Amino acid sequence: METRKRERRSKLVRNFNKTILMAIFGIAIISLVPCAFSLASASQPINIFSMDSHDQQINAGEIASYRWVLFNNASSAYLIHVSVNPLSDKDWHATFNKDFITLSPDQDETIILNITTSRTMGTKDLSFVVVFNVTEMSEPTNTYQITQNIHLKIVSLFGTRAGENKLFGIWDNFLPSPFDTNYGAFIFTLIGWIVIALVIAFIIDPIVHRFTRKTKTELDDRLLKIIHGPLFAIIVLYGIVNSLEILNIPIDIIATIELIYSISMVIIIVWLAYRIYDNILIYYAKSFAKKTEMEIDDVLVPLFEKIGMIIIPLLGFTAILHILGFDVTVIIAGVGVLGLVIGLAAQSTLSNLFAGLQLLVDRPFKVGDLILMEDGEVCEVRKIGLRSITLYDIFKHSNIIIPNNEIANKKIINIVQPDRKYKRSVTVGVAYGSDVKKVESILLQAALEHPNVLKDEEHAPVVRFEDFGDSALIFTIYFWVDDVRNQWKATSDIRKKIDEKFREAGIEIPFPQRTVWLRQLEKDTQTK
Known part of the structure; x- marks a missing residue:
């Protein structure tokens, strides 16, 4: 144990x-x-940290970027000179954002190497040596180098299938000799594309048209009519380029051919897009606008038609600039600044534009309405535009054009709303001592006898004893006319009828008069 x-x-x-x-x-x-x-x-007082992979792949025409962060962990300041080998070639060039940097203790900086490539260059594998030469500023003899190797693969945009001897760029050449070469594949492919284009144009297109004629809508007919020509041109262009790329021709010639092909395709697509926009979208929008009673579509449809005439070609032009290698973002930024300047310079125009849209949406009046202006003028609305409104002065026989912003801030009376019936009145004075009931009867009879005066219970004429005037008893008859445009004629006719009936009845329409009593003069006369 x-x-x-x-x-x-x-x-x-x-x-x-x-x-x-x-x-x-x-x-x-x-x-x-x-x-x-x-x-x-x-x-090693300078630490270098790689922020990107040392092995990258890009397409020709793009920019490859390599970033390093340099940090000084020593107590002295250092000067760093960065370089790359090789530096440039005819198809590419390398640049640093900074060639020399100074790092104080505990300070860091970022070095960026950009390798810019040409769009027309072929596929290449590039290797670079990046050298960081470090020098202590307090001891210039204290120097050392840090090197890093990077690799970049550039993939060509053009002629990737050149010289492969494939039919249509897809299938291996199975043709017998002497057509088993690139030239034989080129001839066979070119003829094939021509046959495809002819089949579509003269066989498939008529068959499709035969079916579309049986449909009730004309949309398919209009669409086929628009795309017929552009589709044929696209097939022919693609067939030519596809055939030429089979040949083992220099990359710069292939790049030129594909550049012309790309620009031509943009032009065809822009033209096709505009035809569809104008002949289909705008066409049906105009047809719809004619069926509605709203004015906003009658104004907006022509506006969108003009906008499409500008925007669609502008987009095509921007695409062509991008194909040519221009920086489109800079152009867009410039257009944005230009738009801001134009907007500031055209504040009044934009104010009228938004006021016009407000008038079209709120619809305080429409074309054909009669409106009463602040100055008493009665005008007919002839046109409501995006910048101004056109009025017709029915008394002066003249057109008045007023900016939308101005008329939107005025008091406007639409005298045909809520309907075209209009209430008017006629005021008349009769002599003191006249039979009041007889006067009222004559006034009512004068209004009721006019054909444009409404006589139903709701709109029947009404007589009012308004006031005791200085020289007369004041009466007013109120009546409704069937249409606002008849108000002036009806009012004039009723005044004539009243004067005629007063004369027949012996009723006096007095003019203003005063009685003056000279009491002191009578006393002096009696004394004498």
């Missing part, structure tokens, strides 16, 4: 000693790590 106890004790002691030794060893390692880092820092 004692022997076993001793063995257990010795085993525990050995385990404890091992644990103590491992703890001491771990502490020693941890304490040595800062020393290692400090030694490393002392050996």
Whole structure:
């Protein structure tokens, strides 16, 4: 038993000693790590961190970027000169955002290497050596170099299938000799595309037209008529380019051919888009606008037609500039600044434009309505445009053009709303002592006899004894005319009828008069 106890004790002691030794060893390692880092820092005071992969792949015409962050972990300032080898070629060139940088202690800077490639270059694998020459500014003799290797693969945009001797650029050439060469594949492919174009133009197109003629809508007929020519041109152009690319011709010639092909395709697509926009969208929009009573579509449809005439070719022009290698973002930014300048210069025009849209949406009046202006003029609305409104003065026989912003801020009375019936009145004075009931009867009879005066219960004429005037009893007859345009003739006719009936009845329409009593003069006469 004692022997076993001793063995257990010795085993525990050995385990404890091992644990103590491992703890001491771990502490020693941890304490040595800062020393290692400090030694490393002392050996290389400038740390360089790569932010991008050293192996990249881009298409020809694009820009490859490599970034490094440099950090000074020493106590002295350092000057770094960065260079790359090779620097340029006829198809590409390399540039740094900074060739020289100065780093103070604990300062960092970012170095960017941009490799710009040409759109017409072929597929290439490029290798570069980037050299960082580091010099301590306090000790110029203390210099060292850091080098990094980078790799860039550039994939050609043009002529990727050149010289492959494949029919239509897809299938291996199975033709017998002497047509088993690139030239044989070229001739066979070119003839094939011509046959495809002729089949579509003279066989498929008439068959499709035969089916579309049986449909009730003319949309399919109009669409086929529009796309017939452009589709044929697209097939012919693509067939020519596809055939030429089979030949093993220089990359610069292929690039020129595909550049012409791309520009031609943009022109065809822009022309096709405009034809569809104008002959289908605008056509049906105009047809719809004619069926509605709203003026907003009659104004907006021509506006969108003009906008399409500008926007669609402008987009095509932008696409062509992009194909030619211009930076479209700069052009768009310039157009944005130009638009801002034009907007500031055309504030009045834009104000009239939005006021016109407001008038078209709110519809306080429409074309053909009669409106009463603030100055008392009665005008007919002839045209509501986006910039101005055209009014016709029915009394002066003249057109008045008023900016929308101005008329939107004026008090306008639409005298044909809520309907074309209009209420008028005629005021007349009769001599004191006249028979009031007889006067009222004559006034009612004069209004009721007119054909344009409404006689139903809701709109029947009404006579009111308005006031005791200085020289007459004042009466007013209120009546409704059937149409606002008849108000002036009806009012004039009723005045004539009232005068005629008053004369027949012996009712006097007095003129203003005053009676003056000269009492002092009578007294003086009696005294004499």
